[in-house]
Amino acid sequence: MLGIWIGKFILWVLRLRGRDATSLPGKVALRISPGLIRRFGGQVKRVIAVTGTNGKTTTTSLLASMVAEREPVVTNHKGANLAQGIATAFLRSCSWTGRLPASTAVLEIDEATLPAVAPDLPIGVIVVTNVFRDQLDRYGELDGTLAKLLEGIRKTQATLVLNGDDPLCRYLGLRSSRKVIYYGMARDTARSPRREQMRDGQFCLMCGRPLRYDGFWYGQLGLYRCEGCDFVRPHPVFQGELQGGFLRFTEEGLPDLLLDLPVSGLYNAYNVLAAASAARALGLTSAAIHGGLRAYRPPEGRMQRFDLEAPVTLHLIKNPTGCDSVLDTVVSDGRDKVVVIGVNDLAADGRDVSWLWDADFxxxxxxxxxxxxxxxxxxxxxxxxxxxxxxxxxSRIRVEPDLEAALQEGLSQSSATGAAMHALVTYTLLHPAARWLSERRDEHEPQGALYRTSVS
Ligand SMILES: [Zn+2]
Incomplete structure (x- = not known):
C-alpha cells in the first residue's frame, strides 16, 4: 500500500508541475513494493500485451482506443514499456486506495520485460507486431530477442496475434505451442524489392536454409518460404490492403471493413491491421473498431505535424527498419523538402549508432x-x-550540433524555398524537438495563442 501512496503522490506532484510522468512514479513505487504489478494484475480480468520491435506504441494506443469504445481500459500510452512504465500506467488509473476502475488492460511491453512481468499479469492475448534488429546495446542479438519473447509467451496461456508476413513472428508461432491467429497484408499487394532490403531472417530458423521471397512489403515482411523445409508464410486470418487513406480489412465470412488510417503509410497500415486483428480476436464489434480509430490521436513523434512558416513533420527514428520506413515516407512526400536529422547516443537512444550504416539513407x-x-x-x-x-x-549537408539552431536553420531554408520540412530524430531529441516546434507554432498562430491566454 505504501508503494501505491508514494507512487500516486509523485504523480500528483509532477502533475502540479505540469509534467506528465510515464516511468518515475512506478520506478519508486516498485522499489518500495516489489509486488505492485502482481497486485494490480490480480485486480484486472485480462491483459492484452503488445510487443515486438516496431509499431508497438501505435498499435497499443489504437487497440486501447478500440477497447475503450466498449469498456474502461488501463494502458501505457507513451511507450513507457518497461516494468516501471507498466506500474506507472496502473498508478495513473487507480484510486488512492489502489482500486482500478477497469477490468481490462492493454499494455505495451518491451520484449525483454515480458518474461519478468508475464507471471504477474493475466495476459490473455499477446500481439507481436514484428521482430527486427533493435537496441543492440541491450539485446546484442536477434536470437536473444526471440528467446526472451518465447520465454515470456511460455509463461502465459495467451492466444497469440502475430504478423504472419514476418518469418520471425511465424517462428514464434510455431515454437510457442499456443493458439495463434495470423494477420498479414493481402498477397497481391506485395512488391518486388527495389534492392536488397532484407537484414534479419534471411535464413530459415527451423532448418538454417535460405528463405525465398516471392514478394515484399518492407524489411523482412513478405511472401517467404523455406527452400529446405515446410516453413512458409501462413495464410492470414485477417488481411489488410492499403487503399489510399484507408485499410481494407478482410476476415473470411464477414463483410470487409474500410478502416480510416489516422496516420499514413504502409508502416502504420500494419499497426492498424494489428490492432484491428487483436480487436476482432477479443470479440470487439466493427463499430468499436471504427470508433477507436476515430478517437485515436497520434502520439508525439509518430508523424506529428506542425504548421509553421513551412509545413513540418516530426518523426522518431531508432533502428534501421523503422528508419527505412520513415525515409520511405519522406521520399514519397512529393513536395520539395528540407530534412533535419538529429542523432543522439544517450542510453535511451542506444549508445551504439552503427545502425545508421544499416539504414537506407x-x-x-x-x-x-x-x-x-x-x-x-x-x-x-x-x-x-x-x-x-x-x-x-x-554542399547540401549542413552540420549544426545544436538542436534548436538546426531546426531554425531547416525552417528558414524550407520557408525561403517553399519546401516542406521533415525532422527525423532519435529518442532523447524527440521531446525537445516537439517542444520547440510547439512553442514556435504558438508564436506563429496568434489566434491560437490568444485563445489559450483567454481560457487560462
Ligand atoms: Zn527451413
Missing part, C-alpha cells in the same frame, strides 16, 4: 526533391558522414 540521395539536409545532435558529424557515403553532395 541512400533513399535521400536519390530523391530529386530534396534541397538540403541539416544534421544535429551529439552525433551530427557521424550522421553527416553517413549521408556523404550515401551519395549526398557535401
Amino acid at each position: 541512400e533513399l535521400l540521395a536519390e530523391d530529386p526533391r530534396l534541397t538540403a539536409v541539416v544534421t544535429t545532435g551529439f552525433r551530427a558529424h557521424d550522421m553527416a558522414l553517413r549521408l556523404k557515403y550515401a551519395g549526398l553532395p557535401e
